[in-house]
Amino acid sequence: MATEPVCVEDFQKIAEAKLSKSVREYYNSGANYENTYKDNRKAFGRYKIRPKYMRDVSNRSMATTILGQRVDCPIGVSPVAMCRLAHPDGEVAVARACAKLGRCFMLSTMATAGLDEIEEKAVDCLRWFQIHIQKDRDLQIQLVQNAERAGFKALALTVDCQVYGRRHAEMRSGFILPAKHKLGVLEGLKSRTGMSEEERKGGWSNFLNNFFSSSATWDDMRWLKTITKLPVIAKGIITGEGAREALAAGADAIVVSNHGGRELDCVPATMDALREVVEVVGDRCEIYLDGGVRSGLDALKAIAMGARAVFVGRPILWGLAHAGGEGAEKVLQILGDELNTGMALAGASKISEISRDMVVHKSYYSSKL
Numbered sequence: 001m002a003t004e005p006v007c008v009e010d011f012q013k014i015a016e017a018k019l020s021k022s023v024r025e026y027y028n029s030g031a032n033y034e035n036t037y038k039d040n041r042k043a044f045g046r047y048k049i050r051p052k053y054m055r056d057v058s059n060r061s062m063a064t065t066i067l068g069q070r071v072d073c074p075i076g077v078s079p080v081a082m083c084r085l086a087h088p089d090g091e092v093a094v095a096r097a098c099a100k101l102g103r104c105f106m107l108s109t110m111a112t113a114g115l116d117e118i119e120e121k122a123v124d125c126l127r128w129f130q131i132h133i134q135k136d137r138d139l140q141i142q143l144v145q146n147a148e149r150a151g152f153k154a155l156a157l158t159v160d161c162q163v164y165g166r167r168h169a170e171m172r173s174g175f176i177l178p179a180k181h182k183l184g185v186l187e188g189l190k191s192r193t194g195m196s197e198e199e200r201k202g203g204w205s206n207f208l209n210n211f212f213s214s215s216a217t218w219d220d221m222r223w224l225k226t227i228t229k230l231p232v233i234a235k236g237i238i239t240g241e242g243a244r245e246a247l248a249a250g251a252d253a254i255v256v257s258n259h260g261g262r263e264l265d266c267v268p269a270t271m272d273a274l275r276e277v278v279e280v281v282g283d284r285c286e287i288y289l290d291g292g293v294r295s296g297l298d299a300l301k302a303i304a305m306g307a308r309a310v311f312v313g314r315p316i317l318w319g320l321a322h323a324g325g326e327g328a329e330k331v332l333q334i335l336g337d338e339l340n341t342g343m344a345l346a347g348a349s350k351i352s353e354i355s356r357d358m359v360v361h362k363s364y365y366s367s368k369l
């Protein structure tokens with residue numbers, strides 16, 4: 001491409017040409033026949049923006065708070081495993097980009113950078129730590145304590161991944177973590193150090209299925225809340241019933257997410273699921289959304305429908321693959337610029353002015369025919 005990328009799709013094209021086949025397939029694929037993966041993206045097209053006219057938008061701000069913490073823009077980074085497969089600077093570069101732009105960064109338990117490394121190298125970054133319920137409770141406690149010590153401000157408990165999803169392309173290529181990479185968060189723990197050679201050769205999906213607990217229940221989330229003072233976010237809810245259960249187990253916030261369509265296929269797109277979750281939750285906790293967000297206008301739509309913030313997964317990997325930290329920063333910058341311009345054109349000068357009546361489902365128009 002002769003010119004610099006101007007939107008997330010440009011980054012995707014560049015990244016797809018640059019990444020090795022197995023990494024590209026690991027990053028980009030969805031579960032089974034990818035119904036949900038594709039629908040996450042399409043769903044945003046089903047919602048239309050109804051602008052307000054002739055508002056004074058000369059003085060705009062995208063600043064808001066999430067769980068009481070200030071961000072300069074409500075578009076943050078979802079936890080994605082193994083960012084160093086995209087670029088050697090990996091998660092550190094992403095956290096630095098978030099620090100620079102005032103965004104929230106979620107670090108995956110399966111990151112190639114460690115918790116302390118993020119603290120040392122991106123000290124100003126608002127950081128949350130993603131965890132699963134693990135088979136080994138001692139290890140779980142160590143991870144939580146390490147995250148607290150390293151200045152992470154919330155725990156995002158992934159609730160939609162009891163077992164590893166079936167991603168065809170990844171299964172065909174038999175994805176394994178390349179030997180030169182380490183799982184930074186798991187290095188140097190008391191009860192284990194990273195991933196053993198045997199585990200590495202056994203393949204990524206086997207490793208995760210052995211590592212995480214498939215018997216986890218909401219009681220485990222209740223237990224988690226007893227071992228930490230950090231807020232606990234339930235990541236991966238797409239039903240009203242799920243939201244009710246998460247609240248009953250003490251969730252401090254909810255991420256409407258289907259894991260980017262990587263786990264259970266044929267579930268609704270996150271944008272379609274948002275309304276139901278918002279109706280059940282009301283103002284009892286904050287709701288965030290990820291899955292298929294590829295533009296600032298997607299963010300505007302989700303915020304109008306009740307999300308406090310949105311997060312992106314793959315776009316950050318594409319930015320990293322293109323130009324390391326600068327690429328990740330550019331992706332976040334573009335998404336923010338798109339939201340900013342979208343707000344101006346829709347008549348909102350601050351996030352709280354993005355109102356529910358600014359978005360309708362497209363059936364609103366066909367029902368008028």
Ligand SMILES: Cc1cc2nc3c(=O)[nH]c(=O)nc-3n(C[C@H](O)[C@H](O)[C@H](O)COP(=O)(O)O)c2cc1C
Pocket residue numbers: 026027028040078079080081108109110130158235257258259260261262290291292293311312313314315
């Ligand atoms: C390569 C990759 C790795 C991921 N790793 C994790 C993970 O370790 N933990 C987790 O909770 N979610 C993980 N996710 C899901 C993301 O947190 C997020 O829900 C999803 O990527 C959002 O969709 P998007 O990629 O369409 O933006 C991963 C997603 C991708 C693409």
